[in-house]
Amino acid sequence: MIDTHIHLWRRADAKQSGILARPYLQRDFLWTDYRAAWGGESVKRAVQVQVNDFVDPLWEAAFAAGVAESEPGLGAYITWAGVEQPYLEDELDDLEPLHLVRGVRRTCQYEKDPEFCASEAYIRGARRLGERGLLCEICVRLQQIVALPRLVRACPDTVFVLQHLGKPDLRKPPAPDWRHAIEELGALPNVHCKLSPVVHSDSDQHFTAEQLAPFVRHLLECFGPERLLYGSNWPVAEAVVGFAEWAGIVRELAGSLFEENARRLYRL
8 A cells, every 4th residue: 555644643742732631642653653553554655744833844854864775665745834834934934954744734624714814824824835846735623624626726737635624524424515625626636635533522432334334435436546545644533433443444435446546646
């Protein structure tokens, strides 16, 4: 498999906020821990995604580059950058020498404004990512996803990757807003979507294939198999689904882990 969504960190170096505030993540998670989680699966390449928001992105990107030097299985890194900020260009210039960087995730899910990702400033930054050949990875909550089609339409030369199925509430049937937004996004050729597990809270219950089936079915109908990607969201998703179990669920429901899509998109 090619796993397009993992997180690695040294606890002493990382901010205690965002996903790292979860009690079960209060320790180091390194490549050796990741490999130990595979079970019977075989990971050919993996994409590391940033965990630290609102900080100088260079040190976490350099950490990822250091991991890749000793672990060639780490093939790409998605960095933080202030997409909507006037200093975006400076951050991208600093990151340019790190050839592992394939894109940017400016996490939007904690923003109070549901229209944040469709703001003029964010659109301007997302266009710049496309001009520099970088992916724009998007992590939003359900109430924010309705604004995404406007962002994507405004940036036809930027390739977007929607993370975690678009973060629907898997504890309920697919919401109309999610279904409609996925239909709109699927109709736009510059959007891809990760089949990576969603974690809403530490109290989430274990996922089942039956719960996930209507969501995966809709994503397949809207994006087709050519624009879907597989991701484990390790170690965050360990609270709700095991590594090998998630791979099995996606194979059962989607019939593929979409290796060639990942290889092409992340230039692996």
